[in-house]
Amino acid sequence: xxxxxxxxxxxxxxxxxxxxxxxxxxxxxxxxxxxxxxxxxxxxxxxxxxxxxxxxxxxxxxxxxxxxxxxxxxxxxxxxxxxxxxxxxxxxxxxxxxxxxxxxxxxxxxxxxxxxxxxxxxxxxxxxxxxxxxxxxxxxxxxxxxxxxxxxxxxxxxxxxxxxxxxxxxxxxxxxxxxxxxxxxxxxxxxxxxxxxxxxxxxxxxxxxxxxxxxxxxxxxxxxxxxxxxxxxxxxxxxxxxxxxxxxxxxxxxxxxxxxxxxxxxxxxxxxxxxxxxxxxxxxxxxxxxxxxxxx
Amino acid sequence: xxxxxxxxxxxxxxxxxxxxxxxxxxxxxxxxxxxxxxxxxxxxxxxxxxxxxxxxxxxxxxxxxxxxxxxxxxxxxxxxxxxxxxxxxxxxxxxxxxxxxxxxxxxxxxxxxxxxxxxxxxxxxxxxxxxxxxxxxxxxxxxxxxxxxxxxxxxxxxxxxxxxxxxxxxxxxxxxxxxxxxxxxxxxxxxxxxxxxxxxxxxxxxxxxxxxxxxxxxxxxxxx
Numbered sequence: 001x002x003x004x005x006x007x008x009x010x011x012x013x014x015x016x017x018x019x020x021x022x023x024x025x026x027x028x029x030x031x032x033x034x035x036x037x038x039x040x041x042x043x044x045x046x047x048x049x050x051x052x053x054x055x056x057x058x059x060x061x062x063x064x065x066x067x068x069x070x071x072x073x074x075x076x077x078x079x080x081x082x083x084x085x086x087x088x089x090x091x092x093x094x095x096x097x098x099x100x101x102x103x104x105x106x107x108x109x110x111x112x113x114x115x116x117x118x119x120x121x122x123x124x125x126x127x128x129x130x131x132x133x134x135x136x137x138x139x140x141x142x143x144x145x146x147x148x149x150x151x152x153x154x155x156x157x158x159x160x161x162x163x164x165x166x167x168x169x170x171x172x173x174x175x176x177x178x179x180x181x182x183x184x185x186x187x188x189x190x191x192x193x194x195x196x197x198x199x200x201x202x203x204x205x206x207x208x209x210x211x212x213x214x215x216x217x218x219x220x221x222x223x224x225x226x227x228x229x230x231x232x233x234x235x236x237x238x239x240x241x242x243x244x245x246x247x248x249x250x251x252x253x254x255x256x257x258x259x260x261x262x263x264x265x266x267x268x269x270x271x272x273x274x275x276x277x278x279x280x281x282x283x284x285x286x287x288x289x290x291x292x293x294x295x296x
Numbered sequence: 297x298x299x300x301x302x303x304x305x306x307x308x309x310x311x312x313x314x315x316x317x318x319x320x321x322x323x324x325x326x327x328x329x330x331x332x333x334x335x336x337x338x339x340x341x342x343x344x345x346x347x348x349x350x351x352x353x354x355x356x357x358x359x360x361x362x363x364x365x366x367x368x369x370x371x372x373x374x375x376x377x378x379x380x381x382x383x384x385x386x387x388x389x390x391x392x393x394x395x396x397x398x399x400x401x402x403x404x405x406x407x408x409x410x411x412x413x414x415x416x417x418x419x420x421x422x423x424x425x426x427x428x429x430x431x432x433x434x435x436x437x438x439x440x441x442x443x444x445x446x447x448x449x450x451x452x453x454x455x456x457x458x459x460x461x462x463x464x465x466x467x468x469x470x471x472x473x474x475x476x477x478x479x480x481x482x483x484x485x486x487x488x489x490x491x492x493x494x495x496x497x498x499x500x501x502x503x504x505x506x507x508x509x510x511x512x513x514x515x516x517x518x519x520x
Contacts, residue, residue: 021456024485049414049458051422054486074418077411079363080370116457120407150453176495 001183001195002209005166006035010188011107013142014135016115016164018149018157023172023179026050026113027201029146033111034060034205037067042108044099044140046085048072048117055113058205068102076117087121091130096139107141110134114146115160124156131163173198178210326386328372332398358403362412370419373426389426391416396455397433397448406451413458430455460486468500475518476500480510 005015015032019025036043037060045068047055052069059067072085085098099108112118118127134140149157149169161167161184169182183195198210231238240248252258321327335349339356342348351368354360373389393416399409413430420426434452456462464481479500499510511517 021453024457051418053422073422076414077363079366079415120410148453148457151450151457 001185001193002168002181002197002199002207005168005183005185006032006207008036008039008041008142010165011141012135013165014131014163015142015144015166015168016161017144017146018161018167018169019146020148020150020171023170025146025168025170026055027205028168028170028179028181028207029111029113029144030055030059031201031205031207032144033067034058036109037063040066041141042066042068042106043111044068044070044102044108045111045113046070046072046090047113048076048087049114049146058203068108070098072117077121087118090118090122090127092133092137095130095134096137099139107138109142109144110140112143112145114148116146116148116151119152119156119160124152124159128159128163131160135163173200177201330368354399354404354408355402358405358408361408362399362404366412366415366419369416373419373424389420389424391420391426391428393428393430395431395433397431397451400448400451406447406454409451410454410458413455417458430459456485460484473518475502476516477503479513 017025017029017032033043033045040063043066045055047069051073052071055069056067070085072087074080075082075084076087078086078088089095089098095110099110115127131143131145134143145160147157147160165186167184169184171180171182173179178198178200181195181197181199183197185193185195187193200208200210202208252261318327318329322329330351332352335352336355338346338348339352351365353364354362369391373391396409396413399412400406413428416428420428432448432452432455434448462483462485464483465478466481467478468476479498482497482499484495498513500513500516501508501510502516
């Protein structure tokens with residue numbers, strides 16, 4: 001799946017690469033830029049976090065006119081007097097103007113390094129609005145953004161990733177140069193697919209997928225497991241025959257007070273003691289059985 | 297010896313024969329020292345005749361951010377690297393911050409500190425090809441809410457994302473030892489130019505009068 005994504009996102013696609021402080025996603029971002037350059041696409045990079053020299057290391061430089069680096073690294077907040085791109089210019093109008101200034105006939109791919117920098121200075125709803133407008137508008141063909149998931153609240157990360165058509169979460173792998181990519185891809189029909197692949201990146205920024213992708217469908221309910229028969233495979237017999245079952249059902253339980261038991265107790269059998277009661281003048285003798293209303 | 301550490305330290309402990317005089321360096325203009333504690337008094341207890349140090353403006357209102365402090369850094373670097381008449385020209389600049397977590401306790405938000413470190417990196421590392429070293433404290437406790445905007449954890453993670461090398465220094469898990477003062481885990485974040493994938497290494501160290509020596513775990517001279 002990683003290789004498919006590297007071959008090009010569909011128009012209107014928004015890819016988010018999530019990383020953390022333990023494993024950087026910038027190498028993968030550079031691989032995506034390089035793959036797009038090799039396909040002769042126009043790339044516009046909003047570089048907040050690293051300088052142009054650092055980002056350009058290893059990239060295909062055969063056609064420098066296709067890669068436009070907008071310097072938002074030297075002075076993103078306007079503290080000095082450099083006239084460079086600032087974080088406050090991250091809105092639809094400015095970005096459309098920026099891309100249209102330099103781009104050729106084909107719509108460009110916009111790469112944002114990183115979304116976390118912008119989210120530190122603009123509210124998440126404003127950023128999401130701009131991203132959604134960019135997706136819908138015609139100025140850019142596709143957007144690729146790097147997001148440091150451990151720098152924001154989960155809600156913020158969730159909101160941004162919800163806009164994305166694909167999300168790649170990078171985590172450290174078992175070996176030193178390997179990393180694990182968890183990929184969530186949303187197709188236009190609304191189906192969500194999830195993949196997990198182990199990959200490594202060579203010095204020329206080509207990505208090598210080490211293992212076959214494991215394809216996980218979106219969660220389904222597990223079918224109920226069949227009940228095991230506990231009386232099977234025993235050395236003794238726990239089952240009942242029909243006559244035994246009938247006798248069992250007829251058996252009166254010792255502490256259940258049924259009608260038969262009640263009459264047997266009240267009307268004692270032959271030979272047992274009898275109780276003779278002769279009421280006094282003070283006694284309130286009521287012929288009715290005082291226990292008649294008990295539901296026993 | 298350890299080639300990776302040598303490339304960071306640019307020296308071996310064997311070559312620490314002569315010391316460095318900080319006072320002399322300050323006089324010559326090689327060392328510019330901002331003593332935060334002393335300078336903060338100029339803002340906290342303003343006295344007539346003493347001008348306030350603008351770099352410490354954030355003490356008056358921490359929400360303003362560290363733009364003034366950055367301006368101080370920028371002007372200090374520009375004055376020392378411009379090579380005015382009569383002054384020596386020094387090599388690449390080094391910015392040492394000891395320590396940046398104190399700013400959090402003074403009310404500055406982690407966001408503002410990260411902006412400051414970004415600007416310092418852009419000036420010192422990218423523009424002037426120098427180096428920057430920052431000391432940051434991490435408590436090591438996991439905070440329940442990982443989206444805590446004001447926490448030292450957020451600052452640590454942000455600085456880790458920005459930097460190219462982290463040295464995580466800890467005491468020994470077994471406690472105090474006279475010959476081994478602690479362990480340091482070195483993490484390289486940027487790819488090394490020669491293609492080596494040495495990402496993380498763990499060493500133990502001992503601090504001497506004029507430097508420190510590093511050795512692999514369990515190979516201290518006290519043990520072997």
